[in-house]
Amino acid sequence: MDVAQLVKDALGVEVGETTVRTGGQLSTVHEVQTDADPVIVKVYAPEWRWKQAKEVHVYGMLEPEVGGSIPRVLHVGDGVTILTKLDGVPLSELAPPDWRTTYTQVGELLRRVHQIPQPEYGYLTDQILDPLPDNDQYMRRQFAKKLHEFEQLGGDLTLHAKITGYVDRQANLFADNTAPTLCHNDFHEGNILVDPVTWQVNGFIDVENAIAADPLVDVAKTIAYSVRDNAEKLAGLTAGYGLLPADRIALYRLYHSLELWDWFASIGETTHLAGIARDMAELVES
Missing domain, CATH: 3.90.1200.10 (Aminoglycoside phosphotransferase (APH), C-terminal lobe)
Structure with a gap:
């Protein structure tokens, strides 16, 4: 999967360096630099798509209460979620x-x-x-x-x-x-x-x-x-x-x-x- 092209197409931004981050046991996690802010891309295997749906659902419940303290969901595709990168x-x-x-x-x-x-x-x-x-x-x-x-x-x-x-x-x-x-x-x-x-x-x-x-x-x-x-x-x-x-x-x-x-x-x-x-x-x- 061309993660950089996916981000470019989904968000309409110019992209730079893409790196694979550690810690993705159920998904492959990438950090992608863009001409705006860096984003996180999580790519889920078919058997873990339910985890993708869960993550989107839970972040949606959290947003009204703790928005700004969690990643924000920018795009949800077929086995792919793009999130803002939380600093720290x-x-x-x-x-x-x-x-x-x-x-x-x-x-x-x-x-x-x-x-x-x-x-x-x-x-x-x-x-x-x-x-x-x-x-x-x-x-x-x-x-x-x-x-x-x-x-x-x-x-x-x-x-x-x-x-x-x-x-x-x-x-x-x-x-x-x-x-x-x-x-x-x-x-x-x-x-x-x-x-x-x-x-x-x-x-x-x-x-x-x-x-x-x-x-x-x-x-x-x-x-x-x-x-x-x-x-x-x-x-x-x-x-x-x-x-x-x-x-x-x-x-x-x-x-x-x-x-x-x-x-x-x-x-x-x-x-x-x-x-x-x-x-x-x-x-x-x-």
């Missing part, structure tokens, strides 16, 4: 002088995402798949699915039993949420772009994991993947987002760890399995 460097590649201030911005931005209501709970494509009407049913289904995968993939049965018991004891917390929202579901430092001069959080990318769920599911994943035990990051996130109920956050952190263990095991990546299992054991014994 992934936060994962930087060391801000003040983590609390940076994470206050992260919390504020995530809170704005969670202002976008959803009609039911479930996985998003360009609609909600297998929707459920309440958080209790949804999270029980999700834990049951991930626990089954854990067992099938050879997870420790003693740990499986401990997780099952912990979830049974804490499941009443699911009902504390009664209003599903749009959740990015991958709001970690690799997807958050920051200006390394001003330390302003410019926005975020990669909406391919988006779900309709309890917004604290989203917050818990940010904590599990990026905040970890960093007190300054957590203080900033809380300042920007609002108070976070520790019990529900812990329950959702367990879910994300279980999901990650299952994912690594399913692709044969064993390096991190023991560490994730230790994290889960600490969570259920705390």
Whole structure:
């Protein structure tokens, strides 16, 4: 595919250098220089066209609330999406002088995402798949699915039993949420772009994991993947987002760890399995 010619034809601009960018597991991602601003071109294989439709749909929902903090969709074609390029460097590649201030911005931005209501709970494509009407049913289904995968993939049965018991004891917390929202579901430092001069959080990318769920599911994943035990990051996130109920956050952190263990095991990546299992054991014994 001649990506440069595609951009020229679709946008009516003159094009320059085209480079292939990293990070496109489900699509080939190109950056194309134009006589205006650079653009991002994502080319999807036929089996992943549904991911293309999802990305366009989710960015469309986000635009009224966080426009300017996300890429803008410029063109949608047959397996090809052209987006504006969001300026900034992934936060994962930087060391801000003040983590609390940076994470206050992260919390504020995530809170704005969670202002976008959803009609039911479930996985998003360009609609909600297998929707459920309440958080209790949804999270029980999700834990049951991930626990089954854990067992099938050879997870420790003693740990499986401990997780099952912990979830049974804490499941009443699911009902504390009664209003599903749009959740990015991958709001970690690799997807958050920051200006390394001003330390302003410019926005975020990669909406391919988006779900309709309890917004604290989203917050818990940010904590599990990026905040970890960093007190300054957590203080900033809380300042920007609002108070976070520790019990529900812990329950959702367990879910994300279980999901990650299952994912690594399913692709044969064993390096991190023991560490994730230790994290889960600490969570259920705390």
